[in-house]
Amino acid sequence: MKHPVHDRPMNFDPLFAYIEKYVTLSKEDRATIATHFKYRKYVKGQFIVEQGDICLYESFVVKGCVRTYYTDTDGNEHVVMFAIEDWWTADLGSFISQGPADYNVQCLERTELIQIEFPDLEKLYHLVPKLERFFRIIIQKAFVSTQKRIIGNFSTPAKERYVKFRKQYPQIEQRVPQYMIASYLGITKEFLSKIRSQHT
């Protein structure tokens, strides 16, 4: 890269701002939180978790783009979710059980994350109990939207799902390759290409 990118400061403000959308934090709360999370940068293509490993971190995306995907026994990849700025990502099942991960979590761009390890999160829940509330609320929301996705997939043809995706996540659509979007929508890259050619 010709023009070196100036590193943004490794501060936790984006995380605090996000949490404070749901619960209020005292100065001490913020200090405690800061000592339990770690700021970390990943290069494009780097994995945060790989299938079969234990998912060590729950990660808040400060900058960048991440995909979570599953490689089936035939070697086909299935994208479970994307995450961009202000989203959380992890293989949550692996993280909470500290067992082998079902998914790969990979950075699609140079990505900066604020991460916490499982034991540290448990300590933090003890020190700042309102974070139980915070995580309950955001996981409830995630659950609701995941449930809606199931229904949408069943009751909606692929073309409409694609149109809806573009409308709902325009930033994601522009940052990730189409074959990953196809995978997220549950269709082949060839079929998505045909859908796109049909109109617009």
Next chain:
Amino acid sequence: MKHPVHDRPMNFDPLFAYIEKYVTLSKEDRATIATHFKYRKYVKGQFIVEQGDICLYESFVVKGCVRTYYTDTDGNEHVVMFAIEDWWTADLGSFISQGPADYNVQCLERTELIQIEFPDLEKLYHLVPKLERFFRIIIQKAFVSTQKRIIGNFSTPAKERYVKFRKQYPQIEQRVPQYMIASYLGITKEFLSKIRSQHT
């Protein structure tokens, strides 16, 4: 019915037992919880929530069987989930936002529930903060399994999904009509019938 069923006592023990799988409750905690939940019986076919209404309760199933489903603009029903003994059910999106429900929640049998209203739950979180932790944990688990369902639906043909469902939820399979299982699996009742005739 010839032999009248003796009503089971309306006690909260099943709820306490369930909660204590995740957090420990003091005698006072249990008393506080009991004053905020209500025990209620529904007849077969009765609705707990209907699409467009506000979902008033989060419900713990003591006895019975419930389905959550969505009726689309063409009038087709899509089953989102079932709930039997020891499961929770609600239109969670509607409950947490106190906005109009996307789903119908209907009892498929005579069903006994332990229910809480949204304002009472908020009060209860305040009085028994460890319930924040409890609900966080069970919603995390629900989220993880919902996410797995998305992937399973995409990467698995209908026949295998059906076999997996039978293995995973044998009690449910025997209690609900097949057309609802078909809907849950995202296929038509006719196609499920053909799958079933193909083998076994």
Next chain:
DNA sequence: CGAAAATTTGACATGACTCAACTGGAGTGG
């Protein structure tokens, strides 16, 4: 500039859907 990756295109295959007819219980009422 050249190679690898992503996307497009076309021919053909198939899983799953639609619609309509038929079967077989489970009430219900005469």
Next chain:
DNA sequence: CCACTCCAGTTGAGTCATGTCAAATTTTCG
């Protein structure tokens, strides 16, 4: 106890959405 209806489930013919495979084209990026 029979006749009737209703609902769930089955079966078959024809169709459509989407998949597979293989080749051509375009884009990306070292």
